[in-house]
Amino acid sequence: DAGVTQSPTHLIKTRGQQVTLRCSPKSGHDTVSWYQQALGQGPQFIFQYYEEEERQRGNFPDRFSGHQFPNYSSELNVNALLLGDSALYLCASSLRVFWVDTQYFGPGTRLTVL
Amino acid sequence: LAKTTQPISMDSYEGQEVNITCSHNNIATNDYITWYQQFPSQGPRFIIQGYKTKVTNEVASLFIPADRKSSTLSLPRVSLSDTAVYYCLVGDPGGDSNYQLIWGAGTKLIIKP
Numbered sequence: 001d002a003g004v005t006q007s008p009t010h011l012i013k014t015r016g017q018q019v020t021l022r023c024s025p026k027s028g029h030d031t032v033s034w035y036q037q038a039l040g041q042g043p044q045f046i047f048q049y050y051e052e053e054e055r056q057r058g059n060f061p062d063r064f065s066g067h068q069f070p071n072y073s074s075e076l077n078v079n080a081l082l083l084g085d086s087a088l089y090l091c092a093s094s095l096r097v098f099w100v101d102t103q104y105f106g107p108g109t110r111l112t113v114l
Numbered sequence: 115l116a117k118t119t120q121p122i123s124m125d126s127y128e129g130q131e132v133n134i135t136c137s138h139n140n141i142a143t144n145d146y147i148t149w150y151q152q153f154p155s156q157g158p159r160f161i162i163q164g165y166k167t168k169v170t171n172e173v174a175s176l177f178i179p180a181d182r183k184s185s186t187l188s189l190p191r192v193s194l195s196d197t198a199v200y201y202c203l204v205g206d207p208g209g210d211s212n213y214q215l216i217w218g219a220g221t222k223l224i225i226k227p
């Protein structure tokens with residue numbers, strides 16, 4: 001049973017560019033959440049997708065956008081990259097089973113903005 | 115959303131039992147407590163989740179007192195490979211405003227030989 005997968009593993013971009021990160025959820029999961037983790041800090045919630053719609057959003061600017069496909073996979077897009085966007089981007093999948101729900105994380109994509 | 119407070123770092127030795135306590139004074143009625151482990155440059159890994167009293171699985175135990183204002187993650191007989199950052203999170207997994215779990219800086223656990 002494949003866990004959460006993310007691509008690419010590493011990415012280097014320059015300021016002002018755009019980037020797309022991809023995530024495939026754990027088999028059987030229907031919900032995908034994205035997090036940004038700066039070095040030495042805990043993950044910060046960006047947004048969550050369920051049924052191809054953004055359900056929740058953290059305190060991130062509109063430069064951060066996403067999409068969920070019918071097969072539950074998801075993309076995170078970041079426009080007009082800033083140096084401060086350099087971080088580990090984590091995707092987590094879960095199943096919206098009532099009451100008890102646990103997120104499973106992928107290995108992350110390390111984004112470096114120069 | 116309930117915030118959590120954990121020690122920034124802890125040291126222990128191989129074979130010892132390690133207890134990491136998390137404070138969550140404003141935990142809500144529907145909130146669960148979840149612990150994750152994270153190694154450098156990897157995604158967090160779910161360890162254990164509980165609501166009250168005691169929960170045990172193959173890797174850890176979670177102790178939650180009756181007032182639920184704190185919780186303790188217990189790792190039995192740690193090894194060097196348990197060196198990692200441990201996060202305590204509180205949130206309502208079944209609520210409409212779920213998933214915006216607030217992550218602190220976690221507890222950096224260092225296991226020494």
